[in-house]
Amino acid sequence: MNEFEFGFLGGGQMATAIAKGVLHSKAASCETIAFYEPNAQQAAKLRQLYPEAFLAASASELFDRCHRLILAVKPQVLEGIAMGLAPHTTPHHHLISIAAGIPLAKLTLWFRTERITRVMPNTPCQCLQGASGIAHGGGIGQEDRDWTDRVFRSVGTVVHVTDDQLHGVTGVSGSGPAYVLMMIEAMSDGGVASGLSREVALELATQTVLGAAAMVQQTKIHPAILREQVTSPAGTTIEALKTLEDGAFRGKVIAAVLAATRRSRELASPVRKTENS
Secondary structure (H helix, E strand, C coil): CCCCCEEEEECCCHHHHHHHHHHHCCCCCCEEEEEECCHHHHHHHHHHHHHHCCCCHHHHHHHHHEEEEEEEHHHHHHHHHHHHHHHHCCCCCEEECCCCCCCCCHHHHCCCCCCCCEEEEEHHHHHCCCEEEEEEEECCCHHHHHHHHHHHHEEEEEEEECCCCCHHHHHHHHHHHHHHHHHHHEEEHHHHHCCCHHHHHHHHHHHHHHHHHHHHHHCCHHHHHHHCCCCCCCCCHHHHHHHHHCCHHHHHHCCCHHHHHHHHHHHHHCCCCCCCC
C-alpha cells in the first residue's frame, strides 16, 4: 500500500497552483501530499509553501510511495522520465498528465498502463479561476473520475472531452488567457490614448473583462444577446464594434484558436511502435 495518496512529479507553477486549490478546498491535507522536484531552489520554495508535505529524493521514490501521481513536467522531458518510471508503475497507480500535446496512446505506451487521465488546465488556476479539460483512458474507473473532478474543480471549472478534443481545449482555454491579456493590454492602451492615466485605464480594462465574463457565467445568456443589450442605436458601442468588425476582430480570434489547435495537433506526433509491439 502506498504511503501517500497524492503526489506531484514536478513542483512548478501549475503543480503549486493545484496543490493550493486542493488544500483550500480541503480535498486533501498537506501531510497526504508528496512532491519530487529536482531543482534545489524550487524544492526549497516547496518546503516553505507546504512544510508538512513530503519531498521525495527521486522520481522513483515518489512513484513507489504515492497512489495518484500528477505528471507536472514539461512535455519534451516526459518520455525520457517515463522510461525510468515505467517499471515502478503498478495497477494501483492512477497517473494524471498535464503535459500539453501528449495523447493518451503515447502515455499508455510509455508507462505501460491504461489507468491514465489527461488534463489540460490553464494559468488562471493560479488564482483558482482556471478552466480544465479532462479526458480519461480506458483503465479509468468512476472513483478515479470523481477524484480528478474534485481536484481540478478546486482550481476552477471542469469540462469532459475526448482525448482528441483536448487539442481544441488547448486552442480555447489553454492558450486563451494570452488572447484576453492582450485585449486587456490593448484596451488599457486605448484608455491612455484617450487621456486616462495608465493606472486608471488598466483597472477599468481589467474589471470590465472580469465583469463581462461574470455576466456570461452567471446569467447563462449567450454573449451575443448580452452584447446587443448594451448596444444602443447610433451610440458609442456600435461605433466601436463597427471598428472592430472592420479589423476582422472576430475572424482573427477564431483564427487564433484554430492556429493554436492546429499547433497542438502538430506537437502530438504519431505514436511510434516499439519492436515488441
